[in-house]
Amino acid sequence: MMVSMPGRKSALWLAAAISVLTFTTAGLASAATRERPCNGSVELCSRTLDQVVLPGTHNSMSNEEYGWAIPNQHYSIPTQLGYGVRAFLIDTHYGKPSPGTGVSGVANWKGSDGDPHTNNAGVYLCHVFCTLGASDLTTELGKIANFLASHPREVLVFQVENYVDPEDIASSVSDSGLIDYVYTGSTDQYPTLGEMIAENQRVVMFSEGNTGSVPWFHDSYAGAMQETPYDFRRNEANVPLSTQGGIDLLTNPATLDSTCRPHRGGTTGSIFLMNHWVNGNIDDGPDGTLDVTPDPAVAQILNQPDVLIARAEACKARRGKLPNIVAVDDFGEGDLTDAVRQLNGVKAKPFFEVTRPRKATVKAGRKATYKIAIRNWGDGESALTRVCASVPKKLAVKPKCVSAYVSQGNPGKGTAILKISTRRIIQGRFKGSKSGQVRFTISGGGDSISTTAALKVKPLKKKKPKRKRH
Numbered sequence: 001m002m003v004s005m006p007g008r009k010s011a012l013w014l015a016a017a018i019s020v021l022t023f024t025t026a027g028l029a030s031a032a033t034r035e036r037p038c039n040g041s042v043e044l045c046s047r048t049l050d051q052v053v054l055p056g057t058h059n060s061m062s063n064e065e066y067g068w069a070i071p072n073q074h075y076s077i078p079t080q081l082g083y084g085v086r087a088f089l090i091d092t093h094y095g096k097p098s099p100g101t102g103v104s105g106v107a108n109w110k111g112s113d114g115d116p117h118t119n120n121a122g123v124y125l126c127h128v129f130c131t132l133g134a135s136d137l138t139t140e141l142g143k144i145a146n147f148l149a150s151h152p153r154e155v156l157v158f159q160v161e162n163y164v165d166p167e168d169i170a171s172s173v174s175d176s177g178l179i180d181y182v183y184t185g186s187t188d189q190y191p192t193l194g195e196m197i198a199e200n201q202r203v204v205m206f207s208e209g210n211t212g213s214v215p216w217f218h219d220s221y222a223g224a225m226q227e228t229p230y231d232f233r234r235n236e237a238n239v240p241l242s243t244q245g246g247i248d249l250l251t252n253p254a255t256l257d258s259t260c261r262p263h264r265g266g267t268t269g270s271i272f273l274m275n276h277w278v279n280g281n282i283d284d285g286p287d288g289t290l291d292v293t294p295d296p297a298v299a300q301i302l303n304q305p306d307v308l309i310a311r312a313e314a315c316k317a318r319r320g321k322l323p324n325i326v327a328v329d330d331f332g333e334g335d336l337t338d339a340v341r342q343l344n345g346v347k348a349k350p351f352f353e354v355t356r357p358r359k360a361t362v363k364a365g366r367k368a369t370y371k372i373a374i375r376n377w378g379d380g381e382s383a384l385t386r387v388c389a390s391v392p393k394k395l396a397v398k399p400k401c402v403s404a405y406v407s408q409g410n411p412g413k414g415t416a417i418l419k420i421s422t423r424r425i426i427q428g429r430f431k432g433s434k435s436g437q438v439r440f441t442i443s444g445g446g447d448s449i450s451t452t453a454a455l456k457v458k459p460l461k462k463k464k465p466k467r468k469r470h
Contacts, residue, residue, distance in 0.1 A: 034351075034449075036153050038193040039086060040379035041346040045194035049204065049324070050270040052193060053312070053343040054157060055336045056087030056327035058230075058277050061125035061135055068133025069103050072277075072294050074332045078143045084337045086154065087325040091161040092169060095124035095134050102131025116164070123168050137169075141176035148181045148202060151410045153377065155193050157325060159206045159220060159273065166212030178203060184216045187224040187270065206271075208264075226265035228315060228323075230275035246278035247298060251307055256314035267319060274315055274323035276302060294329045303334025305342060312343055341379070349446040350385075350406060351378030357440070359454035364425040368396070368455055369417065374404065374442060376412035381405075385444035387416040392436030395457050397421045406444065416442075420455070427459040434459060 038045040044052055057080060059072035066076050073080065077088060094116040096109040108130045109121040124134040148154065162169065173179050183201040185191065196202055204218070206225055211217040218224045232246035249255045260274075278298050301307065308326060316322045322343055328336055341348060353375045360368035372387055388401040399420050406414030420438065435456045442449050 035194065036353075036377045037351050037379065038153055038197055039155055040084070040348075041341075041344065042351065043346050044344065045197075046192055048192050049155065049157075049190040049196065050272075052324065053322055053340050054087040054325050055085050055331075055340045056089065056157075056273075056325040057085050057331045058089050058275065058327045058329050059091065059127050060085070060088035061090050061140070062127045062133055066133065066135065067103060068127075070127075070132055070293050072127070072329050074296075074330060077140060078147065080331060081144065081147045081151075081156075083332070085331060087157040087159070087327065089159045089161070089327055090125055091127050091163070092137060093124055093126040093128075093130055093163045094121050095126060095130040096121040102129070104131060104134040106130045106134035117168075123164050123172055138172040138176045141172055141178045144203075145177040145181065148178075152200075153197055153410075155196050155202045155204075157204045157206070157271070159225070159325075160208065160217075162207045162210045166207070166210060166214045166217055169207075169217065170214045173205070182216050187218050190270070220269070220271075221265040223265075223268050225269040225271045225273060226267055226319070227263050227273040228260050228275050229263045230277075231279060232259065232277070233279045247301060250276065250278065250302055250311060253310065253314075256311050257318055259311065260315035260318040262319070271325070272315070272319060272321055272323045273325045273327060274312060275327055276308065276311065277327070277329040278302065296330045296333050299328065299330030299333035301334075303328050303330070303336055303339075305335050305339035308334075308336065308339035309342055312339075346379075347446070348380035348408075349378050350376045350380055350382040350408070350412070350444065352376060352382075352385075352406070352442050352444075352447050352449045353411070354440075354442060354449065354451050356451050357453040359456065360420075361456040361458065362422055363458045364422055364460045367419045367421050368438075369419050370438065370440070370453055372404075372416040372418065372440060372442065372451075374406050374414040374416065376406045376408060376414070377410065378445075378447065379408065380445055381408040381412060382414070382445035382447070385414060385416070385442060387418060388441050388443075389418050389420060390439045390441075391420055392438075392455070394430075394432060395422060395425075395434070395436050395455060396438075397423065422455075422457045425457055425459040427462050429462070430459055 035045055057073055060077050062068050062072040063076045064071040064074045094109045095106040098107040099105050101107045110116055111118045123137040124130055125137055126134045181203045183204045206218050206220040208220055211219045232249050249259055312323050355373050357370040362368045383405055385404045385406045386401050389399055391398055399418055402416050402418055404414045404416040406412055437452045438455050439452050
């Protein structure tokens with residue numbers, strides 16, 4: 001599921017408030033027989049993994065939210081998940097807690113005796129230097145496992161630049177609980193997303209080599225994955241963005257084909273990674289140091305949907321298929337998720353489910369009240385959801401439709417309350433059943449479902465005629 005990004009200024013404090021909504025269905029409506037969306041869209045359920053485009057991030061673990069120095073991303077991986085990212089390019093290193101060292105308090109560690117596991121060393125997510133930022137791998141994978149537990153219709157892909165023993169990666173995957181979701185099938189022929197979800201094998205793990213004997217840890221560039229080049233450096237410091245070489249390469253129609261040329265993995269892998277970011281300046285900055293800081297202003301240009309789509313289409317023309325992963329820096333700048341929807345040929349829309357309302361029993365002439373709880377498993381909100389009711393004509397008066405706002409999420413939620421005026425039914429004068437079904441229709445944002453609830457009307461007692469006085 002892809003959720004709309006908040007405003008840049010408010011996003012970081014909102015990240016702390018993101019929570020996962022869970023919903024246990026009880027007496028679902030007719031919509032319960034429909035297959036819920038896969039990665040936000042019903043249309044994707046019947047496609048194999050290599051037929052789907054996923055929004056991805058480069059150096060996903062390097063983020064501003066956790067206070068990393070020189071971050072590639074604004075948000076942590078758990079927050080990225082909440083906003084719709086489904087593919088992650090991460091690095092793993094051995095590190096050792098070292099209070100007061102850098103911003104992380106973790107230093108890279110190889111072990112003085114050649115054993116990297118000595119002196120409380122562990123496996124961390126780091127980008128080259130753990131002192132610039134480090135997250136315990138098992139802890140972060142545990143957060144991902146928690147997301148998957150409460151978001152049962154999502155499929156993820158990880159590409160690991162691995163500098164640790166593969167068996168240590170396997171231990172972290174196992175200890176974190178992520179192993180319960182790891183895909184163990186073939187990378188030559190993938191199942192559909194719907195089948196992966198049904199089997200609960202929803203996390204595909206790739207490595208840039210160094211996979212050891214771990215069966216589910218796939219060597220990306222040994223036939224499983226192909227990619228574009230990834231080094232599109234800016235020319236020099238203090239040059240206007242519009243004239244910088246890397247940006248021009250990725251935005252100029254005349255050069256897009258060259259940026260899609262085969263790189264690692266050649267052209268054989270069924271998963272195609274489009275690397276779409278510009279590294280820091282290749283020349284020294286004015287202060288004599290190499291400027292490698294990712295620039296959000298650059299991402300604001302590169303991550304626009306028209307730019308992403310144009311390059312993806314150019315890569316399709318050259319490579320014979322659309323990219324399956326579109327990986328960017330500074331996710332949240334531009335609109336990666338919108339671009340991916342367009343590449344997948346789907347639109348953001350809600351997917352409603354409702355609980356069947358409780359039956360109402362009221363005296364004739366009074367109003368029956370029904371509460372309609374709506375859940376949204378789709379990829380978009382429904383700001384104007386119409387809830388209408390059809391009623392047995394002999395029992396009640398057709399009510400006006402009411403409106404409700406149904407948020408997006410997994411699931412989003414909304415509530416509508418309908419009050420139905422019953423007719424004045426007099427005991428002994430009404431023929432037929434005093435019970436019937438009210439049918440509710442919930443529609444909005446391109447989706448529509450219905451459910452029913454029972455209505456029972458208690459007739460009024462027939463008034464006795466007044467006795468005449470003599």
